[in-house]
Amino acid sequence: MTELAIGALSARTGVAASALRFYEDEGLLHARRTAGGQRRYPRAAIRRVSFIRVAQQVGLSLEEIRTALGTLPEGRTPTEADWRRLSASWRPMLDARIDALERLRDRLDGCIGCGCLSLRSCALLNPDDRAGAAGSGPRYLLPDGERPPGA
Amino acid sequence: MTELAIGALSARTGVAASALRFYEDEGLLHARRTAGGQRRYPRAAIRRVSFIRVAQQVGLSLEEIRTALGTLPEGRTPTEADWRRLSASWRPMLDARIDALERLRDRLDGCIGCGCLSLRSCALLNPDDRAGAAGSGPRYLLPDGERPPGA
DNA sequence: GTAGGACCTCAAGGTAACTTGAGGTCAAGT
DNA sequence: ACTTGACCTCAAGTTACCTTGAGGTCCTAC
Numbered sequence: 001m002t003e004l005a006i007g008a009l010s011a012r013t014g015v016a017a018s019a020l021r022f023y024e025d026e027g028l029l030h031a032r033r034t035a036g037g038q039r040r041y042p043r044a045a046i047r048r049v050s051f052i053r054v055a056q057q058v059g060l061s062l063e064e065i066r067t068a069l070g071t072l073p074e075g076r077t078p079t080e081a082d083w084r085r086l087s088a089s090w091r092p093m094l095d096a097r098i099d100a101l102e103r104l105r106d107r108l109d110g111c112i113g114c115g116c117l118s119l120r121s122c123a124l125l126n127p128d129d130r131a132g133a134a135g136s137g138p139r140y141l142l143p144d145g146e147r148p149p150g151a
Numbered sequence: 152m153t154e155l156a157i158g159a160l161s162a163r164t165g166v167a168a169s170a171l172r173f174y175e176d177e178g179l180l181h182a183r184r185t186a187g188g189q190r191r192y193p194r195a196a197i198r199r200v201s202f203i204r205v206a207q208q209v210g211l212s213l214e215e216i217r218t219a220l221g222t223l224p225e226g227r228t229p230t231e232a233d234w235r236r237l238s239a240s241w242r243p244m245l246d247a248r249i250d251a252l253e254r255l256r257d258r259l260d261g262c263i264g265c266g267c268l269s270l271r272s273c274a275l276l277n278p279d280d281r282a283g284a285a286g287s288g289p290r291y292l293l294p295d296g297e298r299p300p301g302a
Numbered sequence: 303g304t305a306g307g308a309c310c311t312c313a314a315g316g317t318a319a320c321t322t323g324a325g326g327t328c329a330a331g332t
Numbered sequence: 333a334c335t336t337g338a339c340c341t342c343a344a345g346t347t348a349c350c351t352t353g354a355g356g357t358c359c360t361a362c
Contacts, residue, residue, distance in 0.1 A: 187359075212349095
């Protein structure tokens with residue numbers, strides 16, 4: 001059995017079939033269709049779905065993941081090197097996030113109790129020391145262009 | 152001028168007035184009302200709002216933040232020590248999240264290209280299913296939980 | 303004492319990432 | 333051939349976290 005039905009892919013990845021259909025609607029995943037209209041996935045789809053999930057856990061949106069997946073070669077099954085390159089591109093982001101969290105951990109205790117949290121110049125609320133300059137709120141954790149959840 | 156109107160609190164915290172009203176509906180923030188029905192905040196509200204934002208960026212839900220805020224003393228303005236205790240309670244969580252991210256960073260490159268990503272037992276693919284079920288948010292921040300059933 | 307910006311409420315809208323349900327079809331085992 | 337579980341589509345619902353808009357009121361500076 002070289003192809004997988006949606007239920008099999010779901011079982012192999014732990015991702016609900018409804019989510020797999022949703023990913024297809026969103027252009028993150030593609031499937032061949034049988035004559036009867038059912039989805040058939042190549043085995044490479046397992047890795048693709050796994051990649052999507054790992055990326056999500058790192059905090060990327062589906063939009064960003066779609067973009068990342070767009071850099072994979074079309075027309076052939078991605079090689080191990082393709083995947084490696086893709087995931088290696090996350091490293092600066094991961095480093096940045098780890099950094100931000102460490103800064104937070106190391107300064108929070110000394111900072112949150114003091115008056116500085118009420119100031120827009122607080123080091124935690126404004127990492128780049130651009131104290132309140134035309135800014136709109138705390139964003140020490142987020143690189144430029146990102147926003148807190150839901151905002 | 153010892154009290155703040157909503158616009159002033161918004162300006163001081165960088166949080167939209169609509170969000171401040173929303174926080175009040177959700178029980179995270181309280182305000183005295185003028186005879187005319189307008190909100191008036193004590194200066195301590197600035198710190199409270201800042202706390203809410205920092206907590207959100209660390210990945211806590213408003214629900215969790217409300218719970219945390221619930222441990223503050225009622226009836227008096229929280230002291231520096233109160234805030235310190237509250238923020239110190241985050242430390243284990245922050246440590247755990249930093250740990251998880253570091254593990255991810257250090258293993259991703261060697262892992263994602265290999266076959267293990269296709270297995271539910273992969274150390275990186277260890278979605279805390281509570282998070283998956285509980286809507287949006289940064290999942291990467293979640294501490295390593297148990298394996299999915301059967302993994 | 304009045305102009306008008308700041309404020310009020312309530313309902314509805316928006317986004318991300320899905321899930322659920324209704325109503326119907328496909329395909330594999332016997 | 334038949335049964336039955338897996339599959340299909342499409343619309344609507346869900347959760348978290350807000351924003352926007354309509355319609356109206358407050359309050360402060362001139």
